[in-house]
Amino acid sequence: MAEKRTTYKLQDVGGIGEVKIADEVVTVIAGLAATEVEGVASMEGNITNELVSKLGVKNLSKGVKVTVLEGVVTVDLTLNIEFGKNILEVSKKVQDKVKSSIENMTGLEVADVNIRIAGVDMESEKDK
Numbered sequence: 633m634a635e636k637r638t639t640y641k642l643q644d645v646g647g648i649g650e651v652k653i654a655d656e657v658v659t660v661i662a663g664l665a666a667t668e669v670e671g672v673a674s675m676e677g678n679i680t681n682e683l684v685s686k687l688g689v690k691n692l693s694k695g696v697k698v699t700v701l702e703g704v705v706t707v708d709l710t711l712n713i714e715f716g717k718n719i720l721e722v723s724k725k726v727q728d729k730v731k732s733s734i735e736n737m738t739g740l741e742v743a744d745v746n747i748r749i750a751g752v753d754m755e756s757e758k759d760k
Contacts, residue, residue, distance in 0.1 A: 638700075642739055653738055655698060662707050662745075663696045665733035671722035673753030676710035695750075705734055706744045712751045723747045 639652040666672055675695030695710040707730055713719055727745040734742050 653740075655700060658700065658705060658734060658738060658740070659696045659698045661733050661737055662698060662709065662730050663694065665730045666696070666709055666711065666726050669722060669725045669729050671714050671717035672726060673712040673714045673755075676712055676748075676750035700740065703740055705740050705742045706746070707734070707742065708746045708748070710748045710750045712753050713749055715752050715754050719749055723749070 638655040642651040642653055663675055667675060697708040699706045699708075709726065709730070711723075711726065713722055726747060730745045731742040734740060
């Protein structure tokens with residue numbers, strides 16, 4: 633049985649058709665944008681996501697929850713920060729990057745990018 637996907641209408645191109653986007657796409661955009669910011673060690677996920685990542689499969693929606701209501705997006709991210717990085721500065725950069733990435737790629741308006749810091753990655757400190 634196929635999984636039910638939620639899609640959002642982005643545009644109705646007069647007479648040609650319409651453009652829709654799946655919620656998973658917005659989630660992946662947010663996850664990818666967050667992990668590109670220096671200071672973000674990883675996204676936090678549940679045990680299933682952790683097992684999948686051990687198998688070498690990268691799950692870009694791990695630690696990301698996206699809600700879209702009437703074309704307005706709210707993003708909740710759970711992050712692990714690298715040891716020694718300023719949490720407030722990294723969080724602000726993540727918020728800006730995620731907001732601009734979603735808005736530029738989808739045209740949806742981003743109202744909130746909420747960040748929860750789940751942990752500090754000490755692995756990068758051990759490598760020094």
